[in-house]
Amino acid sequence: MKKSNEPWNETDVWKNQSEFFTWLRGQIRKSIWQFYPVKNEFKNDQTFEVTNEEKQQYGLSKSTKKAGKCVFCNHYFPKSKLEVDHIEQVGSLKSFDDVSEFVSLLACSKDNMQLTCKPCHKIKSYAERHDVSFDEAKAIKGAIEIIKNKEDKAFLAYRGISPGSNQKQRREQIITYLKSHPNDI
Numbered sequence: 198m199k200k201s202n203e204p205w206n207e208t209d210v211w212k213n214q215s216e217f218f219t220w221l222r223g224q225i226r227k228s229i230w231q232f233y234p235v236k237n238e239f240k241n242d243q244t245f246e247v248t249n250e251e252k253q254q255y256g257l258s259k260s261t262k263k264a265g266k267c268v269f270c271n272h273y274f275p276k277s278k279l280e281v282d283h284i285e286q287v288g289s290l291k292s293f294d295d296v297s298e299f300v301s302l303l304a305c306s307k308d309n310m311q312l313t314c315k316p317c318h319k320i321k322s323y324a325e326r327h328d329v330s331f332d333e334a335k336a337i338k339g340a341i342e343i344i345k346n347k348e349d350k351a352f353l354a355y356r357g358i359s360p361g362s363n364q365k366q367r368r369e370q371i372i373t374y375l376k377s378h379p380n381d382i
């Protein structure tokens with residue numbers, strides 16, 4: 198008979214099965230993805246040595262050696278500021294049965310990779326986690342940031358929008374505005 202394997206029941210480290218698999222997901226992801234040779238090769242393929250002219254043109258510092266373009270915002274960044282994103286998301290890990298599919302999606306081929314800047318990568322991850330579009334995620338994250346900096350009233354007023362009376366309203370106003378003006382942030 199197969200032994201039950203429920204390590205989350207034997208320690209207080211994880212409250213439940215879900216917390217255990219979140220932990221396991223992080224461990225697998227880190228060990229495969231961090232130094233995944235195919236990813237590093239992809240990043241090398243997708244970046245190029247920049248000339249002085251290109252540094253000026255793309256607003257890169259003089260010390261930049263290699264640079265590449267973010268697939269989302271289309272701006273150029275130094276290689277060190279670029280990350281590799283899975284086009285098809287790796288997804289969640291909820292049980293041991295999911296491990297094989299998770300690993301095969303994680304250790305993917307180059308055709309499932311794209312180059313992205315760090316801020317855009319965060320937006321893409323947020324969009325995947327909350328099942329919203331990239332533009333919507335960008336607007337939501339922008340609104341969160343504006344509110345965190347206590348700039349919500351000024352942001353709206355400056356754009357000719359009368360700020361709502363409470364923060365929840367202002368958050369919605371900012372999200373609506375940013376969705377139709379995605380480059381105004």
Ligand SMILES: [Zn+2]
Nearest residue numbers: 267270314317
């Ligand atoms: Zn970007």
